[in-house]
Amino acid sequence: MNDQLKVELTRVITEILARRQLKQVEAAKILGINRAEVSRLKHGDTARFTVDRLLACLSSLNHDVDIYITRANESRAGKQEAHWTGDKIL
Numbered sequence: 001m002n003d004q005l006k007v008e009l010t011r012v013i014t015e016i017l018a019r020r021q022l023k024q025v026e027a028a029k030i031l032g033i034n035r036a037e038v039s040r041l042k043h044g045d046t047a048r049f050t051v052d053r054l055l056a057c058l059s060s061l062n063h064d065v066d067i068y069i070t071r072a073n074e075s076r077a078g079k080q081e082a083h084w085t086g087d088k089i090l
Helices: 002-019 024-031 035-042 051-060
Strands: 065-069 080-085
Touching (some): 002 051, 024 051
Antiparallel strands (some): 065 080
8 A cells, every 4th residue: 555655646746757858856945855866756666665755755846646535435525634744734
């Protein structure tokens, strides 16, 4: 599950970077990581990234992540919501 989440977060990050047409050096500065780590992200290498670190990258790109938790077989209307902003879950 953790790997799937990291892959999805990485996919979103790389899509945002591509849309903004940022060079790796520019992206690194915004994300607070080095150019080699940007390259790893763009190639889908998530091994050196934690979920928290990827969430921080999305926050640096001015994106929030909403996580919805439901019991199995429940409708979407009855779910609990956790909202991640920077370094804390509300």
